[in-house]
């Protein structure tokens with residue numbers, strides 16, 4: 001199978017957010033230039049490629065300075081012919097006019113901004129570096145330089161957050177007339193500042209019921225906007241769905257480059273070593289920086305196909321499933337489908353299986369039904 005997508009990881013941030021468990025490091029005193037040299041070398045281990053989608057994430061790619069950013073963009077341009085979506089993740093306060101101009105000049109056609117909320121008090125609780133004014137300014141620059149697709153991330157179920165605060169952030173985002181919104185409820189992950197505070201009883205989260213109300217509000221509000229829901233947590237104007245993320249949800253192959261990046265090539269899922277110094281050491285010794293590899297069995301691949309595919313509103317296509325695995329989905333999951341239909345959590349047609357609106361609320365319970373191991 002030819003690989004059509006790639007993810008590049010920049011593991012540096014100007015400040016560490018209180019809820020974050022990504023592979024990221026406080027940028028000060030990090031060997032950023034050396035890391036970039038190694039990242040470029042890793043990209044060049046293979047011959048040049050034509051790609052449909054590229055996603056540069058982190059960490060924060062916009063934490064790089066102008067010289068570093070240009071070096072990365074040039075290297076990507078030299079190695080990859082990107083035919084479609086080319087996304088950079090960005091923090092609003094780091095997205096200066098000159099950085100947007102530079103990204104645009106190298107063909108970046110989608111910005112995914114880590115906004116999370118427009119509420120100043122919540123931004124502080126999350127440990128974000130930006131204020132709401134930075135969001136308006138960054139979006140205005142992105143529009144000034146005709147970035148074709150602008151996406152904002154928003155969070156809900158945050159400590160002290162009221163439903164009115166979430167509602168107001170959604171209103172602010174929609175008023176900016178952007179193209180895409182990703183919205184996720186907070187999950188407390190181990191080894192985060194939030195998790196430690198929670199264990200000490202110093203962090204109070206909204207109730208699960210309020211969290212579910214926020215998700216209902218999100219779905220209702222987006223129904224009356226110019227964006228449609230196409231995945232459990234993602235909403236887009238026509239023609240602005242994230243093609244790169246659909247590669248993940250369709251369980252397709254992709255390259256992963258950089259410290260802690262994951263990839264899926266020729267039936268092998270792999271993850272690179274996470275610490276920056278380990279990554280640099282591997283590459284300097286001309287070794288692939290892979291920490292672990294797994295080869296999912298046929299059963300595991302089919303399970304992945306179900307719980308990833310069901311995230312999308314279009315669900316899992318039965319014909320495609322058969323073409324990939326030579327199994328009939330209806331026969332394979334006969335009992336599960338029957339039970340889930342009885343609960344009203346899935347829609348089952350001759351062509352596909354998808355979550356119902358109710359099913360989206362209890363998504364994890366539906367996914368678990370398809371995990372047999």
Ligand code: SF4
Pocket residue numbers: 012013015016017020021022024058059060091114
């Ligand atoms: S900016 Fe993003 S990657 Fe960096 S600490 Fe915050 S959430 Fe994590």
